[in-house]
Amino acid sequence: MSELTVVKIGGNVIDDPDKLNDFLDAFSNLSGKVVLVHGGGKLASDLSGELGVKTKMVNGRRITDAENLKLVTMVYAGLVNKNIVASLQARGVNAMGMCGADQDLILAEKRNHPTIDFGFVGDITKVNTLALCKQIECNSTLVIAPITHDGKGQLLNTNADTIATEVAAALSRFYKVKLVYSFEKLGVLMDADDDSSVMPVLNTEQCAQMVKDGVINTGMMPKTENAFYALSKGVEEVIIGNFVSMESNHSSGTQIIQ
Ligand SMILES: Nc1ncnc2c1ncn2[C@@H]1O[C@H](COP(=O)(O)OP(=O)(O)O)[C@@H](O)[C@H]1O
Numbered sequence: 029m030s031e032l033t034v035v036k037i038g039g040n041v042i043d044d045p046d047k048l049n050d051f052l053d054a055f056s057n058l059s060g061k062v063v064l065v066h067g068g069g070k071l072a073s074d075l076s077g078e079l080g081v082k083t084k085m086v087n088g089r090r091i092t093d094a095e096n097l098k099l100v101t102m103v104y105a106g107l108v109n110k111n112i113v114a115s116l117q118a119r120g121v122n123a124m125g126m127c128g129a130d131q132d133l134i135l136a137e138k139r140n141h142p143t144i145d146f147g148f149v150g151d152i153t154k155v156n157t158l159a160l161c162k163q164i165e166c167n168s169t170l171v172i173a174p175i176t177h178d179g180k181g182q183l184l185n186t187n188a189d190t191i192a193t194e195v196a197a198a199l200s201r202f203y204k205v206k207l208v209y210s211f212e213k214l215g216v217l218m219d220a221d222d223d224s225s226v227m228p229v230l231n232t233e234q235c236a237q238m239v240k241d242g243v244i245n246t247g248m249m250p251k252t253e254n255a256f257y258a259l260s261k262g263v264e265e266v267i268i269g270n271f272v273s274m275e276s277n278h279s280s281g282t283q284i285i286q
């Protein structure tokens with residue numbers, strides 16, 4: 029099996045031009061097959077504020093009414109995705125930007141929660157592995173935005189960590205996949221106030237205890253959940269860390285183990 033790296037970048041990096049440039053420099057130097065999944069939640073929230081569109085997050089997920097759906101589609105599948113693609117082209121990387129509706133890449137169903145109406149939030153039901161592999165084997169660097177569809181014409185908003193997880197899991201049938209959730213810190217911290225307290229490895233028991241103690245909270249909760257799920261689905265290696273520091277050998281991030 030050949031090796032493939034899936035990298036996910038989130039809103040805090042996307043929203044900072046210097047951090048994004050550093051990330052894209054490091055990403056474009058990667059050799060071998062690569063897929064990039066991006067979020068953009070921070071930019072969407074900032075724009076919502078400017079436009080007077082109300083935003084509410086529950087369990088790390090955006091309550092996505094019709095107005096929010098229009099906005100996140102424009103931000104994720106438009107502005108952010110196309111900017112990243114253009115920036116990669118400028119670095120000599122033949123990038124191809126897609127969302128889940130393109131080539132029926134990622135099917136999802138509208139979340140049906142017993143007590144919370146999440147609106148147009150999509151839970152992934154199927155990843156079109158064949159379409160992904162075709163693009164990868166044509167040497168395109170896929171850049172995937174966190175917008176999915178239900179196959180009946182409805183676009184849906186899906187968490188970008190979840191997209192990266194499901195894409196990495198699906199590709200694990202055909203490649204030895206390394207999945208990196210890249211964010212602004214160097215890894216999972218033992219002490220939120222001490223950026224140097226990076227855990228070299230994290231297992232399920234440690235994670236459960238840290239969640240119980242409140243040391244792992246907010247955005248790190250869905251990220252660690254996704255990371256363990258990815259391992260259970262056959263992803264070879266899962267890292268939560270800072271991709272730029274990892275590539276410049278300053279850090280190895282937090283390796284997720286069972
Ligand atoms: N133990 C922890 N270690 C590191 N970060 C943590 C921890 N607990 C909570 N966090 C928070 O999780 C955030 C990362 O999640 P999120 O904001 O969703 O990132 P992104 O949008 O980049 O995916 C960090 O910015 C940090 O504030």
Ligand SMILES: CC(=O)N[C@@H](CCC(=O)OP(=O)(O)O)C(=O)O
Binds near residue numbers: 039040069186187189
């Ligand atoms: C359903 C849901 O919550 N979708 C996310 C998708 C973007 C995302 O995940 O962005 P980050 O990776 O930058 O957080 C949202 O709208 O915030």
